[in-house]
Amino acid sequence: MVKKARLIYNPVSGHEVMERNVAGVLSILEDAGYESSTFRTRPEEGSTEAEAKRAALEGFDLLVAAGGDGTINEVVNGIAGLKQRPMLGIIPVGTTNDYARALKIPREDPVAAAKVIARGKHIGVDIGKANDQYFVNIAGGGNMMDLTYEVASDVKSALGYLAYLLKGAEMLPRMRPIQMHLVYDEGTYDGEASMFFLSLTNSVGGLEQIAPDAVLGDGKFTLIIVKTANLVEIVQLLTMVLTGGRHVNDDRIIYTQTRRLAVTSAHGEQLKVNLDGEYGGDAPMHFVNLKQHIQAFANVPEIPDDAIAEQEDVTGKLLASVNKLHDNHPEADSDDH
Secondary structure, three states, X not given: OOEEEEEEEOOOXXXXXXXXXXXXXXXXXXXXXEEEEEEEOOOOOOHHHHHHHHXXXXXXXXXXXXXXXXXXXXXXXXXXXXXXXXXXXXXXXXXXXXXXHHOOOOOOOHHHHHHHHHXXXXXXXXXXXXXXXXXXXXXXXXXXXXXXXXXXXHHHHHHXXXXXXXXXXXXXXXXXXXXXXXXEOOEEEEEEEOEEEXXXXXXXXXXXXXXXXXXXXXXXXXXXXXXXXXXXXXXXXXXXXXXXXXXXXXXXXXXXXXXXXXXXXXXXXXXXXXXXXXXXEXXXXXXXXXXXXXEEEOOHHHOOHHHEXXXXXXXXXXXXXXXXXXXXXXXXXXXXX
């Protein structure tokens, strides 16, 4: 049976790099045994998500998301709610490309990224669910998170990670805490915080020290709660992040692992939630980690062994599911079916 791949690409991401590399990427996919076609994303809200869902329901074996982290998020939102989900390939052509960084996928060359898919090595990656939405890398809330969606797209394209630093410097003087109620696996936090933060990988905003012990596919979020909103103390914490991840043991934050998180704000105060760098609605919100929910192609030899969780037997799980179906409906094995 011929395998089918759908390349879903953002034509404007990364200074239109993908437009110049579509033919090269398709050639790699075809050589790898995929009958390939393309979808050029449109500015209409929801179009990328709808195309990903349509392709999955039509039986495509592989969806390749080519763009920034936002494009990956939209493709995943199109397929994460389905029982049968295609494989996920990633061609990073955005600004920070955190998800590709975590999977060690080349971020400067779309054809080189396509070759990672062609090698056929993949891992089960966790997906976060936030109420009825999904995210692949980060979620958070509070005034410190505002900078991720207050930075204009054209500024991010021009300046990359520097854009976040500049916006952060602008926002720090008006930083203030929000009264939050956070319930997670190991406890409850009631108090002021300038930010809560969930991560599925170790790469956030181009930094790999914010969640230094994150493990791909372990079924857990890294949860960080920043309790202080003091300008000097926040600068100190950022310095700790940049100098080896020493923030994880600081008393001004809570740093832990959790499978779930429930978030509400006190006194009806607005608490905006960020999902993969975009505004995702307001609290109250409930987050759940969907362990190894999607199989994603990755540059596995370049990822340290201790950064990948033991992989579940996908084939075995499928067989068990089929056997259970037959046990419940034995007539399915009769000669009449």
